[in-house]
Amino acid sequence: MENPPSALRDWAHLPTVAVQLISEKVKSITDFVRFRAVCLPWRSASLPQPHHLPPQLPWLMIPYYPDPEDTYRGNKKDDGIRLFYDLWQSKMHKLHLPETIGKMCCASYRGWLVLVATRGTEVLLLNPLTRAHIQLPPFTTPVKVFGVDKEDCQFEASYWFEPYIGNFVISKLSFSTDLTDPNCLIMVFLQRTCRIFFCRVGDTCWTMVNMQPREIKNTEFADATYHDGQFYLLSHEGVLRVYHLNDPGRRLVHSFPQELQSVTKILLEGKSGVYVVVVRQTEGEDGGEEAVAQEDQDDPSDDTKEGTEEGPKQKIELYQLLEQSLGIRQITDTSNTTIFYGDNHHCLAVCSDDWDLLRGGCMYMEYVCAPSAGKDKGEACYGIYFTKLDDGKSKLVVRDLGERPRLWPAAPAMWFQPSFV
Template sequence: MSLPTEFRDWAYLPPEIVGLISTKVKSIKDYVRFRAVCSSWCSASLPKLRHHPPQLPWLMLPYNPFKPGDSSWLVFYDFWAYKMHKFHIPLSNDTTCYASFLGWLLLVGSEGEEALLLNPITQARIQLPPFTDGVDKTFANSKLTFSANPTDPNCMITVFSKRSRLLFCCQVGDSCWTMYRLNDTTKLADVTYNNGLLYMLYEGDMNHMMIYASTKLVEKIVLEPKLRTATKCFLEGKSEVYVLALHPMKNIEIYQLDEQFLELRLISDTSNNTAIFYADNSPCLAVSTDDWDSLDGGSVYLDYNCSSYAWKSAVQSLYRIYCAQWGNSSIRRVVQDPSKKRRWPPEPAMWFQPSFF
């Protein structure tokens, strides 16, 4: 069989065919490469596709392993592709990334005098009011959440720092934050938005959930007594309100808020087609395994800032990622020390989920 003497130039595919092919590309990285093939492919595909499923998260490192001390670059480890991604940030070298949420990063200057949201994929920027009070080392690894896409002028933004016991709220375009300083008895565990309402999750003896519309309390829900000793957080990435509970014996449970009866109900079916990405002081993410062949149903990926060890007369630390299955106490290591660098004191990494929006 002889090969044809002429081959069709892929650059001249009909635009409607190119557009159809582009809708089949799931990964944002691959989509960016797709549009970079040639000018005709770029013009035949949309700059941003709304069909993209929630992306597989990367682990954002708290330092630059390529040039220690240079904080003008953000470094992510993509352990699905076994490679690092580097992004230059638009602020000064004294900028710190305090939080990540749905593809956006909260970047704050050393004295809190400048703050913004940055999407490193699209380079979109949203200026925020300065943090005139409460920004110090304990403010690192805060929880960032918002009521809508932050490009919406009606979007409400909340930043919660568990270690400094501060809660900041503002609307996009505001000139200042509304700050709430929590006392020692107010054990706030996590915050999130759903359908415009702010949900606040408490731990310990204050074992309940509060729901607010703006600053007005709508409902208080008392949780089961057995959840008092569990580490609790909201599960982001689902359209309803879910709570992940990590019990002292490392048993993991997922609860869903029944909005009709206003109670948390233990569920099990979500684990069959869901992978969970958990890390301390970072959003707990849910990703559907139906969208990604590389994910196993019922998997939990845990980011551990590892136990320390002695190395050349100095205490060092490693970063590791473990994977566990629901109902199975054994765990397997996925990644150890992806940066090949060791630092002390240890700094927690965080999950970052790439997004076009």
């Protein structure tokens, strides 16, 4: 027997306080969007930019070729549609982002992408979900030097940027606080120039962290980050340099142990400090650990890197930097940590305790693989592999996430944490 209409609960007109309390219990950004779409009263009672959401499960941004002249696509114009794969929903999100047309998407951080236009004439941060964007200084203005007050101590931007505009000009992005804070510091790392630059919202030019010639002579730097007033710069050889924002003349140098000097190392910023992700090739694989480090430096257009269903055999170790001594401590219990690894040293970690769908002690890695049966064997595609941190065994989770652009450079495949703030 059906209930009479008077007995049906009017869910659309729950007390506003009750709706707000319920909305604050929602953790997933996808579920939050669905919650606000139920009806107008629910939408009005919930905040459009929720601050209670934890760091989200990442999506994989599929690479695209930034072709302002449309020479690559022929008669097909770039419509600005960018693809983000949600592994947890098994869904490909298609976002219309015309701001990305003709610009290289270089890196992501806290839900924002950094875009660089051809020849560096425009640099901006973009939130793909809200379409909010923040203009940063272009790479065409003179560069200041950190810690030097002389007006004539400036460098033409073209000296640092112009030869590298097309080659992943920015390989790392970080900022100190929420971007709404006028004192928020934005750091970018240019791996190919071995330099760290920073600015604040509203600045008209970049400031370069001053490095002595002897510090960079015959040295290749693998990664950099910013945390709690300090810039961290890590070389391939395992030498870590720390520069202090409030004390330009103070520099700290630390050399990693010998066993960590010839492996791939990635700096990872966390709530409790700075971490180092070490990637080792497991025993029995041809090429040794040096092959892993070399793979990260190879031209991404090399088609010989197509994977198999077993995936790359790489063992992952996690270390934490000890700020007082600049030493490192290996984290043996990674049961609540999940690492996401993409192109060009894009790496982030999520606490698996916050998500029922997430397994700890593992890594999800983007990798180029062969297409599935029935697909054109001549076109390499993107896939996601699941790797256990302790034994390095990888298994293909999903493939056919879009063909790899045949021209290089293309925007790197990167993990992106969706955010409304």
